[in-house]
Amino acid sequence: MELPGLYNYWVVVFLMMAGFYVVISQGNLVKKLVGLGLFQASVFILYITVGKVSGGAAPIAVEGITSYSNPLPHVLILTAIVVGVATTAVGLALVVRIYEAYGSVEEDEIHAQDLVEDDISEDPPFTESEVGKQ
Amino acid sequence: MEHLPVLVVIIPLLTVPLCVLLDHPRLAWLAALASSWLSFAAAVGLVLQVSDTGPISYLLGSWEAPWGIEYRIDVLASYVLLIVTAMAALVLFAARESVRKDIPEARISRFYAAFMLAFAGLAGIVATGDAFNVFVFLEISSLATYALISMGKDRRALSAAFNYLVMGTIGATFILIGIGFLYMMTGTLNMADLAARLPEVADTRTVRAGFAFLAVGIGLKLALFPLHLWLPNAYAYAPCSVTAFLAATATKVAVYLLLRFMLQIFGLDFSLVLMPLDTLLLVLGLIGILSASMVAVYQGNIKRMFAYSSVAQIGYMVLGVGLATTTGITSAILHLFNHALMKGALFLALGGIAYRIGSTTIQDFSGLGRTMPWTMAGIVLGGLSLIGIPSTVGFISKWYLVLATLEEGLWPVALLVLIGSILAVVYIWKLVEAAYFGTPEGNPEIKEAPLSMLVPMWALVGANIYFGIHTDLSVGLASRAAAVLTGGAG
Numbered sequence: 001m002e003l004p005g006l007y008n009y010w011v012v013v014f015l016m017m018a019g020f021y022v023v024i025s026q027g028n029l030v031k032k033l034v035g036l037g038l039f040q041a042s043v044f045i046l047y048i049t050v051g052k053v054s055g056g057a058a059p060i061a062v063e064g065i066t067s068y069s070n071p072l073p074h075v076l077i078l079t080a081i082v083v084g085v086a087t088t089a090v091g092l093a094l095v096v097r098i099y100e101a102y103g104s105v106e107e108d109e110i111h112a113q114d115l116v117e118d119d120i121s122e123d124p125p126f127t128e129s130e131v132g133k134q
Numbered sequence: 135m136e137h138l139p140v141l142v143v144i145i146p147l148l149t150v151p152l153c154v155l156l157d158h159p160r161l162a163w164l165a166a167l168a169s170s171w172l173s174f175a176a177a178v179g180l181v182l183q184v185s186d187t188g189p190i191s192y193l194l195g196s197w198e199a200p201w202g203i204e205y206r207i208d209v210l211a212s213y214v215l216l217i218v219t220a221m222a223a224l225v226l227f228a229a230r231e232s233v234r235k236d237i238p239e240a241r242i243s244r245f246y247a248a249f250m251l252a253f254a255g256l257a258g259i260v261a262t263g264d265a266f267n268v269f270v271f272l273e274i275s276s277l278a279t280y281a282l283i284s285m286g287k288d289r290r291a292l293s294a295a296f297n298y299l300v301m302g303t304i305g306a307t308f309i310l311i312g313i314g315f316l317y318m319m320t321g322t323l324n325m326a327d328l329a330a331r332l333p334e335v336a337d338t339r340t341v342r343a344g345f346a347f348l349a350v351g352i353g354l355k356l357a358l359f360p361l362h363l364w365l366p367n368a369y370a371y372a373p374c375s376v377t378a379f380l381a382a383t384a385t386k387v388a389v390y391l392l393l394r395f396m397l398q399i400f401g402l403d404f405s406l407v408l409m410p411l412d413t414l415l416l417v418l419g420l421i422g423i424l425s426a427s428m429v430a431v432y433q434g435n436i437k438r439m440f441a442y443s444s445v446a447q448i449g450y451m452v453l454g455v456g457l458a459t460t461t462g463i464t465s466a467i468l469h470l471f472n473h474a475l476m477k478g479a480l481f482l483a484l485g486g487i488a489y490r491i492g493s494t495t496i497q498d499f500s501g502l503g504r505t506m507p508w509t510m511a512g513i514v515l516g517g518l519s520l521i522g523i524p525s526t527v528g529f530i531s532k533w534y535l536v537l538a539t540l541e542e543g544l545w546p547v548a549l550l551v552l553i554g555s556i557l558a559v560v561y562i563w564k565l566v567e568a569a570y571f572g573t574p575e576g577n578p579e580i581k582e583a584p585l586s587m588l589v590p591m592w593a594l595v596g597a598n599i600y601f602g603i604h605t606d607l608s609v610g611l612a613s614r615a616a617a618v619l620t621g622g623a624g
Contacts, residue, residue, distance in 0.1 A: 023300060036303055043310055050318050073317065076266055080310060083273045087303050090277055094284055094296045101289035110293055117290075 008049040015042035027107040029098065033091045040084040047077040135179065139192040139205040142176045142215055143261050145169045146222075146254040153247035159234070162243035166250050167226045173257065174219040177212070181611075184212040191263070199263075200327045206263030210467065210615035214260045214390045217474045221382040222253045224478065224590040229375035231584050232485045236373040237285055245285060249379070251278035256387045265313045265323045265399070268391065269306065272355070275387075276302045279380065283372040291371035298364040305354030305361075308347045315344030316399075329399050336404050345409055348395055356388035358415075358452060359422030362445045369441035374485030377437060381444050382478035386470050389451050393463070396455075397619045406458050415456030420550055422449030427557035431564070436494045439561055440480055443520065446554060447473045450535060453551070457538045463616035464609070465534035471608050472519075472527035475601065479516040479594035483509050486583030486591065499565060500572025505580040508588055510569045512595045517562035519598045522555050526602040530609065 015038055022035025051073035059071040095105055102110050149169040153162040184190060189208040193199060207215070226249070237245050255275025259268055280302070284295035317323055319340050320331040335341055350361075357365040365385075369377045396405045405411045423446045430442035447469070454466030484494050486509045491498050503510045519526035522533075532555065539548040582588070601608050 020304075023304070029296060032300060036300060039304070040307055043307055043314070046311065047314055050314060073314075079266075079270055083270070083277075083306075086277055087273070087299070090280055091296065091299050091303075094280070094292060094299065097284065098289075098292045098296060101292055114290055114293070 008045065008052075012042045012046045012049065015039075015045065029095045029105045029107065030092075032107075033088060033095065036091070037084065037088055040080070040087070044077050044081060044084070047073045047080070135183070137192070138176045138179050138183065139190055139207050139261055140194065142173050142180065142219065143205075143254055143258045145173045145176065146250045146257065149250045150247045150254065153243050153250060157243045159239055159242035162246040163226070163230050163233075166246040167223075169250065170219065170223040170226050170253065173253075174216075174223040177215040177219040180207050181212045181216050184209055185611075200322055200324045203267055204263040204324055204326075205261045206325065207261060208615075209611060209618055210390065210393065211260050213467070213471070213611045213615055214386065215257060217386060217471055218253070218256050218260065218383045221379060221474055221478050224593060225375055225379045225382070225482065228378070228482050228485065228587045228590040231586055232374050232489050235489055236287060236375075241285065245282070245373075248278045248281045248285075249376070251275070252282060252379075252384075256383055259387050260390055263325045265316065265325055265328060267323075269310050269313060272306050272309065272391075275384070276306060276355075279376075279384065282376045282380075283368050285376070286371040286373050288371045290367065294364075294367035294371045298368045301354055301361075301364040305351045308351030308354070310351075312344045312346075312348030312351060315340050315347065319344075325394070325399055329401065332400060332404070336400075336408065342409065345400060345404070349411065349414075352388060352392050352395065355385075356392060356452070357385055357445055357448055359418045359425070359445070359449065362422070362426070362448075365445055366438055366441040369444065370435055370438035374437075374481065374488050377441075378478055378481035378485060381440070381481050382474040385444065385448055386474055389448070389455075389466065389470050392452075392455060393466070393619060397463070402458065402620060412456045412458045415452045416547070419449040419451075419453035419456055420547065422446060422452070423554040424550065424557070427554050427561070431557060431561045433561075434496050436496060436499065436565065437481075437484055437488075440477065440484070443558065443561065444473075444477060446558075447477070447520075450531070450551070450554070453547070454535055454538060457542060457544075458620075459538055459541060460613070460616050460620045461534060461541055462538035463619055464613045465531055465538050467612040467615050468534055468608060469531035471612065472531045472598075472601070475527055475594055475597050476516050476519045479512060479591055479598060480520070482587065482591040482594065483512045483516065483583075486587045489583055489587065490580050496564065496568055499568040501569070502580075503566075503570035506582050509583045509591070512588075512591050513569075514562075514566060515595045515598060517558075517565065519602070521558045521562060524602075525599065527598050527608070528602075530602055530605055534609075 019035045019039030019042060023032050023039060026032050026035060051070040053067060053069045056067040056069040057065045059068040099105050102113055104110055146169055149165050152165050156162050156165060184207055189206060192205040194203045194205065233242060233245060252275045255271045255278060258271030262268055262271060280295045280299045283298060284292050316328060319335045319338060320328055322328055322331060332341065354361045369381060396411060426442045426445035430439045433439035433442060451466045451469050454462045454469060487506065488494050490506065519528040522528040536548045536551055
């Protein structure tokens with residue numbers, strides 16, 4: 001009985017950790033955003049699950065129905081979904097501009113280019129560039 | 135007058151579409167400036183009203199409090215609102231010149247729109263009395279902040295903004311999860327209602343998990359020591375006026391959230407007795423002070439140096455909260471105010487230097503004492519305040535902090551706080567040495583920063599001295615707010 005009752009929560013935890021892991025482990029900025037989206041989506045499911053009353057109907061006033069699901073968390077999460085979409089949009093816009101500026105969306109390549117830039121400001125030649133990439 | 139609590143937030147929020155629609159650099163700036171001063175006037179009104187009649191409760195759309203959204207302004211909220219609106223008003227005053235140089239003309243009006251959006255979000259976090267509303271305003275201000283940071287000239291601003299976006303979103307989502315857990319157990323989102331209902335269910339795993347999620351989420355927004363990695367680059371590469379605004383307000387609002395959630399909603403008993411938040415904050419605060427100050431000493435880019443110094447200063451505030459006594463919390467709230475004054479002045483001065491020289495590396499500072507005397511004098515006074523020399527605000531907050539540690543008999547902590555101050559002497563001295571004893575290189579025709587940037591900067595420097603001598607207002611408000619938080623009569 002425990003497992004099916006908590007099934008949704010297991011899904012939430014799995015998605016959350018998967019998303020979090022992708023954010024941390026991926027060097028590709030677009031993939032990082034995918035992970036971030038997954039991470040946020042898991043929280044949406046958490047809220048939606050919280051509002052569900054087992055055996056409850058949709059919260060519409062109809063005669064003969066006495067048990068309703070709680071609509072508040074569902075409405076709250078609509079706001080959070082909008083926030084999530086906006087975050088992804090801003091993130092992707094940043095990735096586009098990063099690609100224009102660096103010619104890459106790989107974190108380590110961007111970092112290497114930054115290191116090269118730091119070196120130029122101290123000693124002139126480009127010789128450290130290969131060291132920076134490691 | 136009864137609509138002041140919502141006006142503080144609504145005025146900047148309405149300016150956002152106005153700035154976009156005007157689409158004219160000068161008009162957008164005027165609109166932003168006017169609305170920030172109006173908002174500041176509203177905040178001053180709120181401070182007066184709160185000290186007159188006690189906490190104000192404003193029901194949005196007249197929906198009754200636990201069901202509808204309530205804006206609640208108490209002493210602490212009015213105090214933080216005053217800081218946020220005052221800094222926005224002053225920074226916008228100085229912003230016009232530096233923005234004209236930093237940002238392509240076609241984007242200027244949208245820059246002001248994003249600026250006002252960030253400002254409205256920060257004011258909203260402070261004004262609201264609804265936990266979910268906090269999350270919404272947090273994301274409003276954060277999303278606008280990511281856009282603002284990415285407008286920096288250096289391309290590294292883009293990766294800094296992206297990193298902040300990833301870490302900030304994780305932080306905000308953690309806060310969302312935490313609020314969800316609290317809602318699961320109590321069925322309410324109103325802060326006062328939450329505070330009343332939580333003790334009953336406090337000893338459950340759900341509430342403890344919610345507490346942990348909230349602590350980590352707020353810690354990320356706060357740039358608490360191990361979670362501070364987004365801050366240095368974001369501050370270093372953002373346009374100067376954005377850095378000045380963020381350094382003076384964004385982390386302060388996060389400190390406010392920490393106080394609000396940990397001390398008021400969860401309550402001292404839960405946060406500090408049941409959960410080891412005090413020890414955690416004490417240790418992380420101390421490590422933050424020492425490590426960030428040490429890193430600051432070695433920075434070649436002065437903006438980055440002051441960014442690390444901000445991480446250290448956040449350590450002082452968190453340390454004060456971690457002491458969990460009325461004096462400790464007073465020192466934290468006091469430092470919140472004082473640090474906004476110091477860093478506002480310092481980053482505005484750096485904005486003036488970047489405006490004239492186009493860079494803020496230590497090499498470019500040589501000889502600036504002679505070529506930009508007023509700006510450098512401002513930096514020196516702000517730096518003295520950062521160190522904590524008597525008759526500056528920095529001294530007042532450090533005094534209270536040391537007093538609070540000694541009250542608890544934690545003299546090693548007091549010693550470490552003083553070592554932190556000595557480290558500040560080292561990095562400020564590096565600047566002074568370069569500016570006054572270095573020889574100007576090449577460019578003798580560097581002029582003093584424009585007057586429109588000097589005036590707000592010197593207003594803040596003046597405030598640094600004024601509130602260092604006349605402490606009634608700042609200390610009075612801070613100690614009353616602290617007394618309310620620790621359960622005293624206030």
